[in-house]
Structure formats: structure tokens, C-alpha cells
Amino acid sequence: MLAELLSPLGIARFIEEHADRRPLHLPAGPAKRRRVQAFFDRGRFMRAIARGHAASRGGSEDGFSLRAIFPPAHEGPVEIPIAPNQVEALLAAGASVCVHDIHRADGALAALVSAAKHALSCVGQVGMSCYVSPAGHGLTTHFDAQAVLTLQVEGAKVWRYSEEPAIEVPRANAVLEASGKVEWTGTPPGDLPFPDVAPPAGKLREVELKPGDVLYLPAGHWHETLAGSPSMGLVLYFVPLSFSAFLERWLWSCFEENDAWIKGVPMSMTTTGEMMRGVPAPVAAYVTARLEELLAKLQTTDASEVQLARVWRRFIAQGSATVSAEPSGPVRRGALLRAVSPHLLSALDAREAQGGVGVYLCAGDREIALPPSLSPIVQEVLGGRPFRAGAAPGVPWAEARAALEVLLAEGVLERVDEVQASASESG
Numbered sequence: 260m261l262a263e264l265l266s267p268l269g270i271a272r273f274i275e276e277h278a279d280r281r282p283l284h285l286p287a288g289p290a291k292r293r294r295v296q297a298f299f300d301r302g303r304f305m306r307a308i309a310r311g312h313a314a315s316r317g318g319s320e321d322g323f324s325l326r327a328i329f330p331p332a333h334e335g336p337v338e339i340p341i342a343p344n345q346v347e348a349l350l351a352a353g354a355s356v357c358v359h360d361i362h363r364a365d366g367a368l369a370a371l372v373s374a375a376k377h378a379l380s381c382v383g384q385v386g387m388s389c390y391v392s393p394a395g396h397g398l399t400t401h402f403d404a405q406a407v408l409t410l411q412v413e414g415a416k417v418w419r420y421s422e423e424p425a426i427e428v429p430r431a432n433a434v435l436e437a438s439g440k441v442e443w444t445g446t447p448p449g450d451l452p453f454p455d456v457a458p459p460a461g462k463l464r465e466v467e468l469k470p471g472d473v474l475y476l477p478a479g480h481w482h483e484t485l486a487g488s489p490s491m492g493l494v495l496y497f498v499p500l501s502f503s504a505f506l507e508r509w510l511w512s513c514f515e516e517n518d519a520w521i522k523g524v525p526m527s528m529t530t531t532g533e534m535m536r537g538v539p540a541p542v543a544a545y546v547t548a549r550l551e552e553l554l555a556k557l558q559t560t561d562a563s564e565v566q567l568a569r570v571w572r573r574f575i576a577q578g579s580a581t582v583s584a585e586p587s588g589p590v591r592r593g594a595l596l597r598a599v600s601p602h603l604l605s606a607l608d609a610r611e612a613q614g615g616v617g618v619y620l621c622a623g624d625r626e627i628a629l630p631p632s633l634s635p636i637v638q639e640v641l642g643g644r645p646f647r648a649g650a651a652p653g654v655p656w657a658e659a660r661a662a663l664e665v666l667l668a669e670g671v672l673e674r675v676d677e678v679q680a681s682a683s684e685s686g
């Protein structure tokens with residue numbers, strides 16, 4: 260799905276030349292335009308917001324929300340939560356409507372988000388929002404802290420954007436106020452204050468997006484939009500995951516069996532009203548001991564470590580569709596099986612690792628450890644095509660059957676209807 264959005268450029272060139280580097284404008288040909296219009300339309304939008312609104316009761320902290328954005332008075336746009344039955348009236352009154360995380364209320368959009376996260380190996384959060392604007396309205400000049408890939412699905416919208424970032428790695432979003440002042444939104448995430456940023460220098464590049472057209476903007480690029488006709492666009496957003504956050508998960512996995520790490524920093528006497536020099540002695544002793552353990556771990560770790568790869572893959576699989584398995588019963592030799600289709604499959608070879616278990620078969624957000632002798636079965640599953648139980652070379656049937664039954668019970672595999680399969684083979 261992502262490959263089609265990025266055609267004719269392709270995913271590999273997108274990653275090499277544009278992802279987190281520079282903007283990309285991909286106008287659609289007539290065939291892509293028709294496919295995009297068939298994929299998502301106003302009716303589908305209304306059904307999604309009705310479902311999402313009912314499930315979230317009007318808004319939730321992290322996830323689906325439906326909002327109206329009013330044109331700025333003086334200091335940037337005003338956003339308010341709304342209900343689905345207010346959408347038409349608010350659009351008629353000149354507001355834009357933003358649905359944050361619309362993919363949580365539409366299966367096909369959720370699949371697209373998941374496929375994009377996998378295809379681009381994004382460890383950070385990926386999601387999809389939808390913007391609907393009446394003709395003559397849009398968003399004022401701003402930049403975002405995250406990269407966005409916009410797919411125009413209805414009407415026409417003019418985008419003006421800077422070819423160079425206002426700031427390489429923005430810590431938050433910022434808007435250009437009518438006065439010409441750049442105002443950051445929210446509070447700085449760490450101890451450092453927001454840096455000063457200059458308003459856009461020079462002319463912004465202008466493109467008009469029509470249905471099927473794609474525009475990718477890395478974080479920190481100034482942009483503003485104006486709908487030429489009633490417009491609807493889907494926006495894939497990519498939230499970066501800091502290396503500190505990545506490392507935290509890896510550290511947790513390294514030391515989850517170490518009681519001292521789990522127990523945490525000990526209590527100690529703190530005398531109020533005194534100048535402290537560092538942490539109290541018991542805390543210092545605890546921290547020193549943990550830092551020594553950490554140093555020993557770091558000295559035996561490199562980027563090819565299996566545990567690191569497992570953490571990386573789990574971040575990528577976050578949010579994948581989970582498939583509920585049905586009770587499957589025993590597998591007989593010769594039964595036709597295949598991987599459940601929404602799963603995004605991969606495998607991690609851990610045979611060479613110290614104490615390596617064999618192979619981790621990763622299907623969506625599931626990870627199943629299998630002994631090295633079952634590698635031929637893993638190959639069959641990864642192939643994606645239906646295969647016969649017991650046909651894997653060199654795997655004793657008893658061992659194969661036990662593994663296949665586990666994969667069926669976990670919802671990684673499903674049984675293929677023999678009649679349907681032969682009908683589709685002959686057809």
C-alpha cells in the first residue's frame with residue numbers, strides 16, 4: 260500500500276533521498292487518482308468519525324479526537340472538540356475539521372499505518388490524521404516537530420512550504436504569528452528553553468495537491484495550506500523515538516531479571532537546609548554498583564546483538580493489528596496452512612547468539628521463539644503462500660506438528676479451505 264502511495268519513486272529511494280532529509284512532491288497520474296478516490300471518500304470519513312466518536316466518547320488523551328479549527332484572530336488558530344453531527348455546519352461556517360488518529364476508527368487506514376511503519380522500519384509512533392477544509396480556508400504558517408506525508412483524497416489544496424528546515428530537530432511545533440513573531444507551542448520537553456527561530460526567509464515553494472497527489476515534509480519545515488475547493492487530505496505522521504527512549508527499553512530487557520535494578524534507588528536521609536554535594540552515600544553506593552554492571556554489559560554489546568534487534572522489532576510492531584485465534588485442534592499431516600494475512604512477517608536468527616534459542620518468528624506484535632531445527636518451517640511461513648503440514652525437509656513430524664499447532668493457536672497460521680484453494684488455483 261505504501262509502495263503505491265510512493266509510486267513511481269519507490270520505498271527505497273524515498274528512504275535514501277527524502278525520509279527526514281528533504282520534501283517530496285509526487286503528483287498522481289489518472290489511474291492512481293481513481294484508486295485513491297475509491298479507497299477513501301466523504302461517506303467513509305463520516306462513518307469513521309461516527310465510530311471513533313462513539314468509542315472515545317468525544318475525545319481521549321492519546322488517540323482519536325475530532326476537532327474544529329477556526330481561522331486565526333491574532334495569535335494562531337483556535338481548536339475546539341466537536342461531535343460528528345456538527346461537522347457540516349462548522350465547515351459551512353468556515354472552520355476546518357481535523358480528525359486526529361482517524362486510523363483508530365477505520366480498519367483499512369489502520370492497515371495502511373501498520374504497513375507504513377513496517378515498510379519504513381519506524382520505531383517511533385506512526386499514525387494518521389484527516390483534515391477537511393472548506394474552499395478558501397486552510398492552516399496558517401507553522402512547522403511541526405514530526406515529519407508528515409499528506410495524501411490528498413478530495414478537492415484541491417495549495418501547500419506552500421520551505422525547501423530547507425527552519426530548525427533541524429525541532430523539540431515542538433511552532434506557528435508564525437500575524438505580527439511576524441515565531442511562537443513555540445507548549446512547554447519545552449526538557450530543561451533547555453526553546454531556541455529562537457527566524458520567520459521563513461525567501462519565498463515558499465508552492466504546489467497544488469489534487470486527489471492522489473502526495474507531499475512529504477520532514478520535521479521543522481515551514482508550511483501553510485489553502486483549500487481551492489472543499490478539500491480532504493489524509494496525513495501520515497511520524498513521531499521520532501529518541502535514542503534515550505529506545506535505550507530505556509533495551510536496558511529494561513537486559514536487567515529485568517536483576518532484582519537490584521527492579522527494586523530501584525534506595526531511600527536515604529536527606530537533611531533539609533544543607534548544601535548537598537552529590538547524592539547521599541547509600542544512593543551513591545547503589546548507583547555505583549549499577550553503573551559497573553551496565554559498563555560490563557556495554558563492553559560485551561554491539562549493534563548485531565539479538566536482544567537489541569528484538570527491542571528494535573518490537574518498537575516497529577507496536578500497534579500492529581492483533582488477530583484473535585480460534586481453537587484449532589490437532590494438525591494432520593498434509594493439511595493446507597498459511598500465514599494469517601494481516602500479519603507482517605519477519606524472523607530473527609538467534610542461532611549464533613550466546614545461549615541463542617534458535618529463531619524468533621515475528622508476526623505482527625507476536626514473537627514466537629522456535630528451536631533452530633524448525634528453521635525450514637519458519638521459511639515456509641515467511642513465504643506467505645499456502646503450504647502442506649509435514650512437507651518441511653528434515654523436520655521430524657512430531658516436532659513439526661507441535662510447532663504448527665502452537666502457530667495456529669497463536670493466530671499466526673490459519674487453515675486453508677481445500678475446496679476454495681483448488682478453485683482459486685484452477686481459476
Ligand SMILES: [Fe+2]
Nearest residue numbers: 401402403482
Ligand atoms: Fe502541519
